[in-house]
Amino acid sequence: MTDLRMALEELLGKWELDQDVDLLREGLEALVKSLMEVEVEEKLRAKRYERTPTRKTYRNGYRPRRWDTRVGTIQLKIPKLRKGSYFPSFLEPRRRAERALLSVVQEAYVQGVSTRKVDRLIRSLGMEGISKSEVSRICRELDEVVERFRNRPLSGEYPYVWLDAKVVKLREDRRVVPMSLVVAIGVRRSGEREVLGLDLGASESHGFWLRFLRSLVRRGLRGVKLVISDAHEGLKQAIEKVMAGASWQRCRVHFMRDLLSDVPRGYREEVAAWVRTIFSQPDQKEAKKQLQLVASFLKGRFPQVAELLLEAEEDILAHMTFPRAHWRRISSTNPLERLLREIGRRCDVVGIFPNRKAALRLVGAVVAEQQDEWEVGRRYFSEESMALIEGRRDEGKVSQREELAQEVAIG
Numbered sequence: 001m002t003d004l005r006m007a008l009e010e011l012l013g014k015w016e017l018d019q020d021v022d023l024l025r026e027g028l029e030a031l032v033k034s035l036m037e038v039e040v041e042e043k044l045r046a047k048r049y050e051r052t053p054t055r056k057t058y059r060n061g062y063r064p065r066r067w068d069t070r071v072g073t074i075q076l077k078i079p080k081l082r083k084g085s086y087f088p089s090f091l092e093p094r095r096r097a098e099r100a101l102l103s104v105v106q107e108a109y110v111q112g113v114s115t116r117k118v119d120r121l122i123r124s125l126g127m128e129g130i131s132k133s134e135v136s137r138i139c140r141e142l143d144e145v146v147e148r149f150r151n152r153p154l155s156g157e158y159p160y161v162w163l164d165a166k167v168v169k170l171r172e173d174r175r176v177v178p179m180s181l182v183v184a185i186g187v188r189r190s191g192e193r194e195v196l197g198l199d200l201g202a203s204e205s206h207g208f209w210l211r212f213l214r215s216l217v218r219r220g221l222r223g224v225k226l227v228i229s230d231a232h233e234g235l236k237q238a239i240e241k242v243m244a245g246a247s248w249q250r251c252r253v254h255f256m257r258d259l260l261s262d263v264p265r266g267y268r269e270e271v272a273a274w275v276r277t278i279f280s281q282p283d284q285k286e287a288k289k290q291l292q293l294v295a296s297f298l299k300g301r302f303p304q305v306a307e308l309l310l311e312a313e314e315d316i317l318a319h320m321t322f323p324r325a326h327w328r329r330i331s332s333t334n335p336l337e338r339l340l341r342e343i344g345r346r347c348d349v350v351g352i353f354p355n356r357k358a359a360l361r362l363v364g365a366v367v368a369e370q371q372d373e374w375e376v377g378r379r380y381f382s383e384e385s386m387a388l389i390e391g392r393r394d395e396g397k398v399s400q401r402e403e404l405a406q407e408v409a410i411g
Contacts, residue, residue: 025072032067032076036088040079043086057083067091143357146364149371154196154216157223158186159389160326161196161243162336164229165204166344168363170353179356180204181343181363182212185336189223191379191386193335195367196221200356206234213242225389226322228333230254231315250315252279253332262304271298271305279331284320288313323388326381335380339370 041047046055062077079086165182180203184196197216201208209232224246227239231250239248256275260268274294281287291313299306319331329335343366353359374380 025069025074028069029074032074032088032090035090036076036079039089040081040086043081043084057081142361142365146361146368149368150197150360150364151219154194154220157189158194158196158221159189159223159225159386160187160228160330161221161224161226161246162186162228162333163235163239164333164336164340166340168200168347168353168359169351170356170359172355176352177202179359180208181359182209183336183340183343183367184212184216185339186221186224187380187386189386191381191383193374193380195339195371195374198360198363198367200359204232204234206237209235209238210241213238217242226318226330228319228330230333231258247318247321248315249318249330250312251331251333252316253334253337255312255316259305259308262308263302267302271302274298275309278317284317287317287320291317323385325385325388329380339367342366342370 037048040059044056044058046052048059058081060080060082063080065076065078067074067076076088078088162185163182165180167178168181169176169178171177179200181198181200182204183198186194186196188194197212197219199208199212199215201212224243226247226249227243228249228251229235229239231254236248239246256272259275260272263271274297278287278290278294281290291309295306295309298309316331319327322330343363346362346366347353347359350358350362353362
């Protein structure tokens, strides 16, 4: 205790000369230093430089460790031992607080809070700031959780599957390159939504989509009746190979965008109104009749539009062979677009990811968070309407109230 007394007397002397000295922080630093010395002596069964028959081992230098406290940050020098290990007892209770701090930083990362804002938050708590490299180190703890989520087995059947992609930027070989982030979601036979998988690739090529879809099948994806996506040629070919027997629905929103791109701006509203009459028909048979009528009407003025409409007939009306209560949601990739917009919002804060692993870490955490919300939320489709897919119930018995709920439900 003599060393502690000397340290405190020295601190008080400094304080008398300089009122700006941080008495509390330096006092705590002197106290914990002496406490560590006492604990190490007990562990060694000998004091410093003392030779006794009961000595167990010897000191072996120090390891630095930052300790964030309410009175500021203290740089500790924790004694190291040649045999065994030593950890200060006064730090044990703080491990929970440190984990809580790490979780705050991780949550801020996932929510898209910038490193600068996290730094200000840490400083407002009386602690030293946190660097970009420190945030990255902390967030690497998310990797295990994300990988476990991405590679988890899929169980049950998924009659509906949506596929889509968005571009993110990351650094590779000292260059900023665009990468395709692909995401798949599905609906179970019981009506709940689920994020099936995600991956990053250099481009939306046939080979990349093929590997992605095969990975879903290896994890247990089965029972697919309808796949909804845009008309990317590589994706279409991959769906035909991997999901043989499933129908393909071309995203109605993407199709309308492509269709109207060949129409002069002043006529787009008129053409769009005509095309929408196709989708308002009561069944597929009537929709096909209306499509032929609309194509005939447009052929004279916009022959390219009429040709595109006729070519896409089967693809854009595939959803009409399924329960009417599902049409609105299975006719486009809108259910997945909402998730991709949320991913984009979080990614915009980062801007350019340092590497592929960092991008998957953030996106994986975002979709895992979304999955948690879906699991505790309402079903996307009711069990009664899902039973209509297999013809186990009469569609006419699905109440108008339920169809209305399917139309106005958010999510």
